Amino acid sequence: MPVIATQQLTKRYPRVTALDGLSLEVGDGVTGLVGANGAGKSTLIKILLGLSDPTSGSAQVLGHDVRDDGAALRSRVGYMPEHDCLPADVSATELVVHLARMSGLPTDAARERAADTLRHVGLYEERYRPIGGYSTGMKQRVKLAQALVHDPDVVFLDEPTNGLDPTGRDEMLGLVRRIYDDFGISVLVTSHLLGELERICDQVVIVDGGVLLRSSTVADFTRASAQLAVEVAHDTAGAAAALTAAGLRVSREGETLLVEIGAGVDGDDTDDTDAGAVHDTVRDVVADGYGLVRLESRRHHIAEVFDPTTTGPSGPTSDQGATDDAA
Numbered sequence: 001m002p003v004i005a006t007q008q009l010t011k012r013y014p015r016v017t018a019l020d021g022l023s024l025e026v027g028d029g030v031t032g033l034v035g036a037n038g039a040g041k042s043t044l045i046k047i048l049l050g051l052s053d054p055t056s057g058s059a060q061v062l063g064h065d066v067r068d069d070g071a072a073l074r075s076r077v078g079y080m081p082e083h084d085c086l087p088a089d090v091s092a093t094e095l096v097v098h099l100a101r102m103s104g105l106p107t108d109a110a111r112e113r114a115a116d117t118l119r120h121v122g123l124y125e126e127r128y129r130p131i132g133g134y135s136t137g138m139k140q141r142v143k144l145a146q147a148l149v150h151d152p153d154v155v156f157l158d159e160p161t162n163g164l165d166p167t168g169r170d171e172m173l174g175l176v177r178r179i180y181d182d183f184g185i186s187v188l189v190t191s192h193l194l195g196e197l198e199r200i201c202d203q204v205v206i207v208d209g210g211v212l213l214r215s216s217t218v219a220d221f222t223r224a225s226a227q228l229a230v231e232v233a234h235d236t237a238g239a240a241a242a243l244t245a246a247g248l249r250v251s252r253e254g255e256t257l258l259v260e261i262g263a264g265v266d267g268d269d270t271d272d273t274d275a276g277a278v279h280d281t282v283r284d285v286v287a288d289g290y291g292l293v294r295l296e297s298r299r300h301h302i303a304e305v306f307d308p309t310t311t312g313p314s315g316p317t318s319d320q321g322a323t324d325d326a327a
């Protein structure tokens with residue numbers, strides 16, 4: 001059973017269609033939901049929590065229908081909202097224990113779980129200080145702790161790296177990954193930054209204007225856009241010309257030649273068999289007097305081949321774009 005499934009999910013506000021026929025499936029693990037501001041990410045999360053009704057279409061979380069089963073699903077789901085919503089004059093411990101009790105835990109268990117989750121997010125030492133004196137990074141960690149305290153099966157994290165400096169971002173991303181690795185809790189995490197989610201996610205879903213642009217595993221995203229890095233002993237320019245003459249797409253980065261696997265030996269778009277054929281062609285051409293020094297696979301980052309700020313996929317993945325996946 002998928003963790004999240006939606007079918008033709010649509011949400012219309014009076015002036016804007018926030019989600020437009022969105023159909024997707026999300027499995028176990030860490031899934032990134034990526035899109036520019038206004039793409040519909042928060043709207044999707046609110047519908048998945050049963051807090052907002054879709055205009056049409058349907059959605060299930062852990063098999064619970066979001067319209068009919070809101071209370072049951074919320075007991076199994078944790079939610080970290082995007083905006084600052086924390087009371088300034090209580091401590092992290094007071095707040096997280098309180099929320100744990102509201103979700104049904106007895107007082108002793110609530111205290112224990114609160115201490116565990118605050119330790120997990122790195123706030124154990126500071127847990128008795130009022131939240132009003134916390135930095136942005138510490139406040140984000142309190143929001144994360146309250147999302148985890150009732151031991152949910154899945155958590156929705158809305159822009160957890162918002163407002164953090166690069167070090168704070170890295171630490172938060174590490175924490176998000178560990179939610180699944182250490183506790184087995186699946187994660188749906190939103191960001192407008194594809195590059196940062198790519199580092200920690202198993203699956204990435206890209207939305208734009210409420211429409212699904214693409215949903216696939218991180219490995220599949222980059223498989224179609226791999227390159228071979230080739231170094232030769234002599235005459236790099238000659239080797240580049242010979243590889244091009246053999247039908248390969250070649251670029252040069254210093255003394256390294258980058259051969260597109262996605263281009264295939266015949267210039268067509270990639271499939272898995274092309275990778276082996278390109279590899280063989282490179283070996284044959286280079287063996288012919290250039291002296292092979294290095295031949296290794298490289299993958300592009302997703303952000304290099306897919307720019308969510310444009311309205312579609314670009315570069316070597318364009319054959320696998322929105323319409324196929326959205327169907």
Ligand SMILES: Nc1ncnc2c1ncn2[C@@H]1O[C@H](COP(=O)(O)OP(=O)(O)OP(=O)(O)O)[C@@H](O)[C@H]1O
Nearest residue numbers: 013014016018035036037038039040041042043044
């Ligand atoms: N309650 C609302 N009433 C009217 N329009 C809304 C409402 N909530 C969201 N919208 C609009 O729906 C669109 C999608 O908003 P949403 O907040 O889901 O985007 P987002 O991807 O989460 O972006 P952000 O990161 O900026 O929050 C936007 O155009 C937004 O202005």
